[in-house]
Amino acid sequence: MALSYQRIIVKIGSNVLTQEDGLPDGGRIQHLVDQIASLKKEGKEVIVVSSGAVAAGRSLVSVSDKADAVSNRQLLAAVGQVKLLATYAELFRAHELVCAQVLVTKEDFRDRQHYLHMQNCFRALLQNNIIPVVNENDVISVTELMFTDNDELAGLVASMLDADALLILSNVDGIFDGDPKAPGAQLIPVIEPTTTSFSGFVTTQRSQFGRGGMITKCHMAHKVAQLGIAVHIANGKTQNILPRILSEEVVNTKFIPNKTASRKKKWLAHAETAAKGAVQINAGAKVALTTPGKATSLLPVGVLGIIGTFEKGDIIRLLDEGSKPIGIGIAEYGSDKALERLGLQNQKPLVHYDYLFLNSEIS
Numbered sequence: 511m512a513l514s515y516q517r518i519i520v521k522i523g524s525n526v527l528t529q530e531d532g533l534p535d536g537g538r539i540q541h542l543v544d545q546i547a548s549l550k551k552e553g554k555e556v557i558v559v560s561s562g563a564v565a566a567g568r569s570l571v572s573v574s575d576k577a578d579a580v581s582n583r584q585l586l587a588a589v590g591q592v593k594l595l596a597t598y599a600e601l602f603r604a605h606e607l608v609c610a611q612v613l614v615t616k617e618d619f620r621d622r623q624h625y626l627h628m629q630n631c632f633r634a635l636l637q638n639n640i641i642p643v644v645n646e647n648d649v650i651s652v653t654e655l656m657f658t659d660n661d662e663l664a665g666l667v668a669s670m671l672d673a674d675a676l677l678i679l680s681n682v683d684g685i686f687d688g689d690p691k692a693p694g695a696q697l698i699p700v701i702e703p704t705t706t707s708f709s710g711f712v713t714t715q716r717s718q719f720g721r722g723g724m725i726t727k728c729h730m731a732h733k734v735a736q737l738g739i740a741v742h743i744a745n746g747k748t749q750n751i752l753p754r755i756l757s758e759e760v761v762n763t764k765f766i767p768n769k770t771a772s773r774k775k776k777w778l779a780h781a782e783t784a785a786k787g788a789v790q791i792n793a794g795a796k797v798a799l800t801t802p803g804k805a806t807s808l809l810p811v812g813v814l815g816i817i818g819t820f821e822k823g824d825i826i827r828l829l830d831e832g833s834k835p836i837g838i839g840i841a842e843y844g845s846d847k848a849l850e851r852l853g854l855q856n857q858k859p860l861v862h863y864d865y866l867f868l869n870s871e872i873s
């Protein structure tokens with residue numbers, strides 16, 4: 511039976527798009543575009559997250575070994591992204607399809623305004639039947655500002671757009687129970703939402719031109735599946751891989767999706783590292799917030815202390831009396847006002863339920 515995904519994110523890894531020598535594989539890109547065009551003709555929405563800018567840059571200019579690695583990467587990506595998108599645009603045009611370039615940084619997912627602008631743009635593109643081709647803005651994203659890899663970026667895009675599925679194309683058939691090249695290694699076809707540890711079977715080894723490796727792919731895939739989105743890890747070098755994943759005719763690893771979470775909560779699930787401050791809440795507030803089936807906002811009466819400073823709209827962490835993190839949310843007002851209202855009754859919520867994300871909701 512065919513899988514009925516409607517909105518699909520296709521993540522194409524560096525290794526799928528490059529040949530052994532690190533230069534772009536034109537035939538491979540063509541074949542993938544042909545497959546995506548077929549999905550479009552079936553009425554599906556497709557968003558492509560494509561690596562390959564650095565590889566494309568390498569085919570155009572050679573960089574000096576003496577220059578620093580960051581500058582070289584910026585230069586190759588800046589040059590290569592033009593070629594990468596020109597290649598996609600030309601190949602999609604042959605199918606009478608239009609694609610668009612979307613370049614983003616990690617910061618764009620942390621800032622609520624940037625996030626909403628981005629989401630709005632994606633919606634407009636999809637409504638106009640345009641295929642977004644997303645990559646990290648490698649010119650700006652250096653060191654700590656970088657995504658771990660494009661898998662992380664693809665996961666964020668999938669949750670932002672409430673996708674039905676994320677198809678991660680790599681250079682392996684899926685996740686194996688050990689080194690995929692070792693004799694007897696077995697592919698794991700299905701990973702249930704209850705699986706939490708991958709370190710037992712996934713090594714930290716990366717493909718030749720990849721950045722994050724399989725372990726980061728697993729963690730991201732698990733997190734995305736917890737948010738209600740199916741994730742498949744499959745081999746992008748296999749012929750007709752996309753239609754064959756959907757018709758369940760090909761080996762791959764599927765992360766079974768969990769119950770769906772609301773869109774806002776999906777964003778919050780990824781936003782923890784962006785927290786500006788924290789509030790410590792009392793036991794009564796903890797019980798009220800974590801009681802299943804109840805939509806409760808955090809009121810100042812339940813707040814014991816404010817840690818750090820934050821402003822209205824910032825993400826803050828919620829800690830219990832023992833300083834254990836219990837969730838995150840968006841502050842309705844800044845830490846100064848929160849401090850004035852600490853412990854007081856009949857005050858406006860510090861975190862509204864709609865902007866509150868509790869750890870218990872995804873575990």
Ligand SMILES: Nc1ncnc2c1ncn2[C@@H]1O[C@H](COP(=O)(O)OP(=O)(O)O)[C@@H](O)[C@H]1O
Pocket residue numbers: 523524525526659661679680681682684685686687688689690711712713714715716717718719720721722723724725727
């Ligand atoms: N248990 C495993 N199953 C599959 N692949 C694994 C496993 N452990 C490590 N790997 C390695 O992960 C690599 C794919 O990850 P990565 O380098 O991030 O690729 P990509 O460029 O597609 O993002 C594979 O080439 C493989 O060598």
Ligand SMILES: N[C@@H](CCC(=O)OP(=O)(O)O)C(=O)O
Pocket residue numbers: 522523524525560561562563564565587645646648658659660661719720721722723
């Ligand atoms: N933004 C980079 C891709 C880096 C990256 O993370 O690649 P991959 O590990 O294959 O997902 C580029 O376009 O070259």
